[in-house]
Amino acid sequence: MHFSPGQRWISNAEPELGLGTVLRIEGRSIQVLFAKSGVLRHYAAHAAPLVRAEFRVGQKVSGKGESFTVERVETHQNLLHYHGGGHSLVEGELDDVQSLSQADERLLSGRLDRPDRFDFRLEALNRRAGARRGVDFGLAAARIALVPHQLRVAQIGASRRPVRLLLADEVGLGKTIEAGMILAQLIASGRVERALVLLPEPLVYQWFVELLRRFNLQFSIYDEERCTAIELAGDARNPFEDEQLVITDLAFLAGNPRRAEQAVAAGWDLLVVDEAHHLAWTPQAASPEYAVVETLAAATPGVILLTATPEQLGRTGHFARLRLLDPARYHDLERYVAEADGYLALSRIAAKLGDGAALDAAERRELAARLAGDDASLALLDRLDQEPAAASALLDALIDRHGTGRVMFRNRRAVVGGFPKRVPRLQLLDGATLSEDQRQRLLTEFLSDIQQPPSPHDYDYTADPRLPWLVELLEKHPRDKFLLICRSQAKVLALEEAVRTRSGINLARFHEGLSIVHRDRNAAYFADPEGARLLICSEIGSEGRNFQFAHHLILWDVPLDPDLLEQRIGRLDRIGQRNDIELHAVAFTGSAQHVLLRWYEEGLDALRQSPADGRELYKRFGPDLAERAATHALEGTDPDQELDSLIAQTRAAHEELSRLVHAGRDRLLELASSREAREETLREALAAADADLDTEDFILRLFEQFGIEHEETGPRTWVLDPEYVSTEGLSGLKDGPQQITFDRATALAREELPLLRNDHPLVVGALDLLLEGEQGNAAFLVDDALPPRTVLLEAVYVLECIAQRSLGIDRFLPPLPLRVVVDTKLQVREYKPNPVSLKKSADRAVDFNRYRKFLAQIVPPMLERCETAARDVAVREIAAAAASAQTTLGAGIARLSALRAVNPAVRAEEIEALESERAAIAEALPRARPRLDAVRFVCSQDFLSLR
Template identity: 60%
Template sequence: MYQPGQRWISTAEPELGLGTILRVEGRGVQVLFAKAGVLRPYASDSAPLVRAEFRAGQRVAGKGVAFLVERIEVREGLFVYRGEGRELEEGQLDDEQSVSQADDRLIGGRTDPVDRFDLRLEALQRHAAARRSPSWGLQSARIGLVPHQLRVAGIAAARRPPRILLADEVGLGKTIEAGMILARQLATGRSGRVLVLVPDTLVYQWFVELLRRFNLAFAIFDEDRCEAIEQSGDGRNPFEDEQLVIADFAFLEHHPKRAGQLRDAAWDLVVVDEAHHLEWSPEGASPRYELAQALAATSPGVILLTATPEQLGRTGHFARLRLLDPQRYHSLEAYIGESDGFHELSEVANTLVEGSPLSAAQRALLADRFTNDAEILAALDKKDASREILAALIDRHGTGRVMFRNRRAGIGGFPSRKPAIEVLDADGLDETHKQALLAEFRADAQQPPGPIEPDYADDPRLAALVRLLETHPDDKFLLICRSQAKVVALEEALRTRSGVGVARFHEGLGIVQRDRNAAFFASEGGARLLLCSEIGSEGRNFQFAHRLVLWDLPLDPDLLEQRIGRLDRIGQKHDIIIHVPVVADSAQHVLARWYDEGLDAFRSSPADGRELLRRFGQDLAHLADEHARGVDNRDQELEGLIVETRGVHAELSALIQSGRDHLLELASSRDLHADDLVRAFATDDDDAGRDDFIHRLFEHFGVHSEELAREVTLLDPQYLSTDGLPGFEDGPVSVTGSRELALAREELPLLRLDHPMVASAVELMVGGETGNAAFMVDDVLPARTALLQAVYVVECVADRKLDAERFLPATPIVYTVDTRLAERANFAPSDLGLRRAADRNIEVLRYRKFLAKLVPPMLEKAEALAKTHADSLVEAAIEAARTELDGEHGRLAALRAVNPSISEAELNAVATERDALLAALPAARMRLDAVRFVVSGDFLALK
C-alpha cells in the first residue's frame, strides 16, 4: 500500500501539507512533512492518511513549474503528471501543493446533506474567531470575571515566558490567577509540560481546582505511581510519562531519587505554591528551596505563590525573588537598600493618588533620587503633573515586573463578617463528655488528625446546631469540621434529631459523588446543611450560602481564614454569619477567645496569622489543654496570652501597613496588556448563537440535547457515532452555557469553543470529510443557473510556542462563481432552498459527467479569487505581528533604561519571537476545504 517517494496527506493535520513516505518497516510507516519540519510515525493499518492524487484539469506545481494536468501515468508505483508539454513526478511536487478531497467527492457524487456543509463552515469560522481571542484557553474556565484576576492573568500571559510572584492577600484568588496563566500557556502552545509543586495538604485542592475550573487533567505523582511506571522496564524517567504533573514536597523529601528524576525531567512551566515555606538565608537553604531553585534554573516559566510578602521579612521576600531572576536579585544587601528607597517612594505615590500636592521634602526626595532622569525632573517643574509623576514612578518600580500584589482594601466588594459565638453551658456535662471533648481537641491538633470515634448524640453543640436550623428555615448552612470521622458521626446524630436535608463532603467520597453532593446542596430544593471535613475549605466555592458553622476551630489562623473564605468571597451578596458553638471552659472555648479577642479573626482577615502562630501556637495549645483539664490559675494566664497576642498583632499590622509597597499595587494598571482579557471576555460572553451551534454540533455526532431547566441542557450520547468525543464515558452529561450558573453549580461544565468536549467535536468535524462536499437545488435562483461555492482555509504552520494563530488562525474564506466564471459576491442560498434541501433526495451520481466538466474551471477561478484574499489576510497578519511586537520591544527597551528589572533576555525574547513570526507568517498557505454546487430548479432537467 505504501511506497517510499509517494505523497500522502494527513487527514488529522491537513495544515502540514504534502507528506513524503520515507520508510516502510513491518507495520509502521514514516512520513516526512518537509515544509512543516515534522516527521510522523504511523501504524500502517490505522494511519490517518490519504493519497495525494490529482486529476486531469487540476493545477500542479513543483520544481519551479506549474501546469494543468492533462494525463497521469504510473511509473514504478509513483504518479507522473503530464500537461502543457511538461511532466512532474509526485515526489517533485511542492510541499505546499493545494490538495483537496472535497472536489473529488463532489465530482464523484459522494456528497453530504447541505446542513452539514453549513455546519462545517460555521465550525471553521467560529474556531478562527475563538482562537484569535486573548481569552482562548480560558473561555470555558469556571471563573468569575474578577477584574484584578483578569489583569494579572492578561499581563502574565504576555510575558515571554512568565517568571512571576503572585502575592495577593488571602482570599483574592492566587490559585485562580495561576490556573488562568498556565491554562492560557497550554492552550496557546507556549508551554507543553507543566509541573505543580505543592505541600502535601494542597495536592487534592490543586487537582480539583485545575480539573473543575480549567478542564486540565493533571496527574498526581507519588511513589506508587513512579514504581508502577518503572516496572515497564524501559528505563525512562517516570516524570516524563505525563505532560501535566502535580507532586508534593514531602514525597520528594522522603525519596531523594524521585527528586533527582524530577529535576532531570524538562519542564516548560513550574508552579510552586506556599513558596514562603521555602527557607533560605545567606548561610544556607532548605532542601525544598534547593529543589525549587534547581527547577527554576532549568525551566523557562516559573510561577510562585506566596503569603503576604511583608510577613516574610525582606530576607524571605528576597529569597523568592532570586528564584525568579538570580542575576537581578544577586545581593541581599543591595536589595534591602533598593527596597528602602521604594518604601519612601511609596509614600510619595500615596500622596499623588490622593491628589494632594507634594511636600517640599517629597519634591526634594524625587529630585535627589532621579538626578539624571530628565522625565521626572521635567515633570517636577510643571503644574498639575501628579499623574505624569505617578506614571513615571510606576515605570521605574523595581519589582513591578516580577511581582503582583492585590489587597482586599484596594479591591473592595467584600461582605462584612459577623461572628456569632455561642458559649454552651457545661454544667450538665459529666466527666465522660468532658474527656471526649478534650480527646477531640487533642486529635484535631495533630497533623494529620489523630484517630477518634466521636459520638455526638448527647453533645450540646448538636442541640445548638438543630436550633440554628430551625431558627433560620430559609437559609443554607455550611458546616466545616476537622475530619471525615466527624462528618459521619454528625450525620448519624442528626438523623435522629432533625429532618433537615443533609449532604456530606469529605475525602472518603469519590470526586463524582462529592460533585453530586455539592450540587444537591447548591440546588434550590436540595440540602440545607452541607457537612464538610477540612477538605471543604480547599478549593470549593459555596458563596451562594452565607451561614458558616465552625464545629471546631483549627490552631492555624490561615486554616481558619481558608474555612471562612469558602463564603467570604468576591461576589458574595450577604454578610457572612460565622456560628461558633463552644462548650464553656473547653479547649475550643480557649481557641475561640484567642481568635476573637486576640486577633479579631472572625471579623477581619489577619495578614500576620502565620507569625502569630509561630510565636504563640505552642503556648496556646498547651494552655487550652490545661484549661480543659481544670488546672488552677489558667484563666489568668489566658487573659495574659490574649493581651500579649493583641499587642503583637497591633504591632505587626502597623508594620505591614507601613511597609506596604503602594507602587507595586499600582503597577499592573499601567501595563499594556492589563485589560486584554477584560475586553475579550466581554466579547466572548455576548455571543447569542454560540450555544445553538454547540448543540447542533453535538447532534451531528448523535448526542441528543434536552433542556432540563433554564440554561441547563442534558447531552445524551445514546446514539453517539464516534469514540473520539470525550466527556461521555459515564453516560449523559448536564451542561450549561451560563457562566453564572456554572459558578454556582460546579458539576455543570461551561461549554465554549475551547472546552475539551467542544474542541474535540470541532476537530472531528473539520478534520474529516463530513460536510466538505454538498449539492443542492435552490428554486429561488434564476433559470439555468449553476454556482460553485468554494471554501478555502488560510493557515500558517509554525512552532506552537510562537502562538502564530493569535495573528493568523486557520481562517476560512468563501468564494462563489457561476458557469461563466464570474464571481457572485455575497451569495447565500435562500432560506426556502435550505429548508427544502433536507427533503430532496438527489442522486448526484447521475450528474458526474457534467460536474466533471463544470467544476474544474469554476474551481480554478474561485481559487484565483481566493488567492488574492488569502494574500491580503497574510499581509494583515504580518503587519499586526510587526506592529505589536515592535511596539512591545520598543516599550520594554525604553523602560529598561529606567527600570533594572527588565532584562536583556526579556528584550531578546521579544525580538526573537518577532523575527520567527515574520519568517513563518509569509509561508502561510491556502488549501481547499469544502465545496457546494448550487443549481436552479430547472437545471437538472436540462442535464
C-alpha cells in the first residue's frame, strides 16, 4: 500500500467510520482522520486494515454540494480525480459519507453468488453481533477453567471506571489469570488500546506465553536491544510508541532514566505490575522501581497491581501499594493503620454474622456506631435475633462500607476450596555409603543450584547414586505419569540421558533451549494417555504450565526459595485436581539437599500446605540456611545443633507469623471478594458457549468458505488444512495445517490447541475477511414454493453506530443486521426461503443477462422501499439500545452514589466516569444508520419463462 496525504481510504475493520483521509505519514505509521465520526486512527503502514476508496466509471460520487455519475477517472500526484457531467472532484473533496455498498450494483450487473452464500453471510452478521454483545466477549476463547472466584474478580474488575485494583489472592489462586482476564475484556471492548506490563525479569517470558496462549493477546517484549533497534531506524520516534501492547522488565526501566521517561511519555491506558511487594517504599524514601511505577501510575488511567504477600506481614508495604492506586485517599500512613485496625474489629463481628453466632452488647454498640444514619440497617440490627436473614443483609451493609474492598481482592485457599492434599514421599538414603567424590559432586550441585542464575556445571547422572531410586519409583507406578522439575537445562539433558540408559520408559523433555513449538509438542506428548510417562523440566516448567492430569511430582533438587518450590508444586496442585499430589524427593543423610528437605518439612511444613509466609521466612533465614547446608555437607556433623536451632527458629517464626496472619485477617475484605458478583453472569455465559454445538458447526462452515478443509481427530477436535485456501488473508493458517479444539477441557490439557469461539482471533479474522468482501452480498434465488408471478427483493442492512471504541457501545448496539423483504407492490413481506429450492438453486444454471433490463426497472424502487423499512426498524432498535444503556448504566450510577454516601473509597471520579459514559452513549446511539450490505432477488418458477 502506498499512502499520500489527501488520499481516501476505508477501514476494513470499521467500515461504519466512512471515508478516511490520510493526514500525514510519520516513519512507519500513518494518521487517518475519519471526519464523519470524529475519529483519528494511527496505523502501522505495513499492516493497516485499509482499502483504497476508489470509485469506478458508472458509480455516483458527491462532494462540494454536487453529485454526479463518474465518467472518467484520472490520477495526478497519487490522488484520484473524478470527472462526470461537467463536474470534477479530487478524492480529498469527496463527502465523508458515500454509498460504499456494491451489493445492488453486483445484482444489477449479474455478478451473483449462490443463494446459500447470501444466507451464510446473514448468519455471519448475526453471530458477529451476538458475540460482540455478549458479556463474555474477549474471554469466550480464552484458555481458562471456569473457576468461580477468578471469574468474579474478572467480572467486577473489568466493570470499574477506571480499573485501579490490587489483586492479592493467596499463592496458587490465579492472580495472573485474573489480571489477564480483566486485560482481555478491556482490550476487546475498546476501553484499553495501549497496555504496559512491568515484571521482574524472570517472569517476562512466562507472562508473554500466558497472555498469548491463554488470552490470544500478542504482546511485544521490550529491552534495551529492541529500543536501540527502533531508534536506529531513523524515524526519531519514542520506541515505546512502536507497539500497543508491551511487556518489559521493571529493573530495565528503573536502571535507565531515559527509557523510563520514554515509557511515561508514550502514554498508556492500563499499567499492570506483578510482584508489586518488591516495590520498596517508606515515608522517607522510595526505591527506583517504586518511583518508576509511581510516575507511570499517576499518568495512566488504569492500574492493576499483583501481590501474594499478606497485609499483616508489612503494613507499610501494603500502604505503599494502595497509595499507587489512590494517592488522594491513601496519603497518610498512620491514618491508614488506624483505619485498618478499625476494620479488624469489624472483621470479628462479620465472622460472627457469617457463622450465625450471637453478638454481645459491645459488638452491637460497635455495629450500631458503624451503621449510624442508616435507618434500614439499624432496623435489621434490632431484628437480628428474630430474623436469620438479617445477618446476611447486615454483612452486605458492612461490606459496602469497607474501605480497601473497593480497590483490593483477596481470596484464600481455605475459602475457595477444591485443592488436593499434598502427600510427601521422602526417601532418605544412607550417606555413609557415598564415596568422597560422590559427596563432593552433591555439594557442588547444591552450590550451583542456589546461584541466580545457576552457575555453569557439567552433570553426569549415569552413575549417580540417586538414579536407582528414580528408576525404581517409575517402575513401581507403571500406569502413572510423573513430572520431574529440576534447576537447569543442563540437568534436564543429563537426566534424560541417564534415564534412557537405565530404563525403557517413554519420556520427554521441556527446557528453555527448545523452541516454543518443540516445547508444545513435548508437552502434548506428555498429555497424551499413550505418550510419555515422564516429563523432565527445567525451572521454566514451573512457570505458567498446567500439568494437572498428572499427580506425581519428583523434586530431583529442592529450591532455596519457598516461592519457587510453591511454583513447582503449583503445576499439579491446582483447583480441579482430582488426586492427592504425591511429592517425591530423595536425599542422602548428611548432604546439603537433606538440610533443605528438613527445613521445608520441619520448619515450614511446605510439603503439606502452602505457607503464606514463605517469602518472609526466606528473607529472614535464607542466607543462613544456604551457609548452614553447605557447612553441614562439608563437616558431616550429625547431629547438627546449629541446624536444629535454625529449624527451630524457623518453626517458631512460622507459627508466630501464621498466628499474626490469621488474627489479622480482614474477613470483610475476603467477603467482599466473594459476594459482590453473586449473579455470576460471566461464568454462565462461558458455560453456555461451551455447550453451544451450533457455534462449532458455524465456525467450521466459515472456514469452508475459503477452501479450508477440516478433519476430526478427536472429540470436538479438528485439523484445519489450508492447502486449498482461496485467500492469503488468514494469517493464522499461514504456517500450514493447524489443530484446534472446541472443547475447553481439551484446550486446558493441551496448551498447543487453540480454543475456538466467535471471539478467537482466527475466527474474527475469517469473519472480517468474509464480511469485508463481496461474497454472498448479491444473489438470485428461484423459490419453487412461491405462488406464481411472485417477485421479492430481500435486503440486509447493517445498523452501525459510530462512537469511540472506549464507550463499549457494542454491549447495547453492535453492528446489527436488519433484514427486510418487499414485493413488487412495495409491500413489506414475511418470507422464509424454501430449503429444497435453496439446494436446487445452487446447481440451477440461469441466464441472468436476459432479465437485467427488467430488473433495472423494478429493483431500484424496491430497494428504496427496503431502505425506508430498514430505517423504521433501526429506530426501534436504537430506542431499545438506548433504554438498555440507560437501565444498565443508571443502575450502576445509583449503586455507586449510594455506596459513596457510606464508603469514602468510592471516588467521585468513578461516578463521573459512568455519567459521562452514559451521556456519550445517549448522544451516539441516535446517530446510528443502516448501511446496505447484501441483496437477494427472489422469484417464483414462472419468472424464468419471461422474455
